[in-house]
Amino acid sequence: MEYLLMGLAVCVIVFLIAWYIKFNQKQRKKSHVKEKQHVKCPLCDTNLFVGENIISKIYRPMNVPDQLMLISGCPHCYPKCESGVKRICPVCRKPVAQNQCLTARLFNKALGKKHVHVVGCSNCHKPRAD
Structure with a gap:
């Protein structure tokens, strides 16, 4: 019975570590998008908002x-x-x-x-x- 509980605890810990790594990668991608340079119009040099295109x-x-x-x-x-x-x-x-x-x-x-x-x-x- 003890081995079953220890095995279950190890599985839960591995699952939590995998979930944390995946969650952390998503947060990094989101912060990287925010740091992205602004797109500017080559004619008027105006910063374009999200969804605006040249x-x-x-x-x-x-x-x-x-x-x-x-x-x-x-x-x-x-x-x-x-x-x-x-x-x-x-x-x-x-x-x-x-x-x-x-x-x-x-x-x-x-x-x-x-x-x-x-x-x-x-x-x-x-x-x-x-």
Whole structure:
């Protein structure tokens, strides 16, 4: 009978340790998400809230590592700028009109990660005519 109780106690202790480790990992993931850097709009440099996205167009084909991307802005600067928000090109530092956009390259990396490199606005980056 004593061996049965000791075995049951060991099982309970192992279960509690496993539960604590799993709970602690979930808490670490949650705190890591909070520490994540804020996403900023490349045009107006406004911090985006959770659920707000940058408005852009990505051109096909989707299975290549480098794609053309046009960035129109964020909800704060497109389709209409909020008061006090200015649309500035991050490359040439000149104002970008409401009907203009940024040209960028979208790099599809391994493991589903993506990287965006802004090339310029409609004024400073003229597409080549090949």
